[in-house]
Amino acid sequence: MPDPSAAAVFTDLAQESRELDSLVGDVPGPDWARGTPAPGWTIAHQIAHLHWTDRAALLSLTDADGFAAMAEAALKAPDTFVDEGAQEGARWAPAELLARWRAGRAALGEALAAASPDTRFPWYGPPMKAASMASARLMETWAHGQDVADALGVHRTPTARLRHVARIGVRARDYAHAVRGLPAPSEEFRLELTAPGGAGEWAYGPADAPQRITGPALDFCLLVTRRAHRADLALTATGPDADRWLDIAQAFAGPPGAGRTPRTSR
Template sequence: MTQTATMRARELPQTDPATARANLTAEFVALIDLVDGLAPDDWTRPTECTGWTVRHMVAHIAGSAECAVRKSTLLRVYASAGWNSRKAPDTFIDHMCAAQIAARADMTDREVAADLKRWARDAPARLAAAPGFIRRLRVPAASGAPKGATLSWFLDVINTRDVWMHRVDLARALGVARETTVAEPEAVRQVIRDLDTDWSGPPLALTLTGVGGGTWRIGAGDPVAHVTEDAVAFLRLLSGRSDECPLATDGDPSAADSLRAARVLF
């Protein structure tokens, strides 16, 4: 097995508010450019998120941006999702997304596009401006967040990650090339950081190729394998969307098996 000197992924710093604001702004600009180019028939195209069309996905992102700007909307969506600290994270998130989509059910497609622009304009700045005492609050374990995560993780990491991954979804649904932004390398790093934070599999070296790629150590101890994969394909695997990854492995094959079974919250 080829040995590669790397840093532990969990040692990467969490995205800071200023970087998060710039990255989310860039992601929204790219998303809006894509949405502005949608033809009428494009809105009903199915995506790889079960049961969601392109319209559902855009409506969800618009709703998420509104939640970032309007606290009253955030509280209403939380209430409609039936939040409690014991509810499974996927169930809660599904209910939140459903509420965001339902709130736009009576809008035309172009009104949904305009709604996205309305909230995306201010969302990055509002999230970055969240006060320190809010940022330091611990996230409930039932949320699916990595160990030790605070609300700063939701504010500075998850929001950009969500828009970025949904742009991947939309590009695949539409059969178009995806625009890359300055946010992509940081989005990749933060996913790998979260993976290593909760990792319980064998230690390994992970090399991701493409935009945002790099090499990191996952797990404590000397790597038993070196696994190589395309960055976007690997993040789609971790999100549970698809398993299209060969996970080329030099060394113990159990390392690839553990990666294939791993999940990170998106």
């Protein structure tokens, strides 16, 4: 599939954020302390983490020195800085946290739209162009939104915005192997994913590739964000390399974490 335009990515990020906002905006204050599937993380932690990362992205786009200082602090505590950032915001009153998240993501949206489209901005991994940064923010917003939805017992209707999450998951195939010390497959895979609502197919890789993945795009996105266990998803692998990938796939940088436990047995 061709890369979506930068403007479309920025619009989709704003829409994804608004959808999560509509989910938490009316949550009573005490319920912000409700636990989510992420161990030790409440709804407040989830939103605080998104705010923290939006702030980091804004610094990357607008204040290289400020981002460098933030990244240096993270390198001093590589195993804890994510939790510490979430914990800081989770201490705020829910109304304050919500207001800060809204203001921060609005500022980030303006900075993304104003950024030079060909410039690569610093990040905790490889530098990224503004469109790629927006895609990554959308992926994380959707994934942490899933944690919030699960905590609230809410079913979210999947949208075409998942194409950004799926694309990152496909592109991160080799990274998922590297982070586990495994050799990456030498050949491309073919993925044929059913778009949300049955609205067509999202295909990646050579049509004649022997290593193949098929199934719903939603299930693939849940897998690569590690928001569901493979055993609970309708994904089919053809070929040993594709089968192994479904066990280790992840769309985000850093350690894979424990992931979700299966609700069903294989």
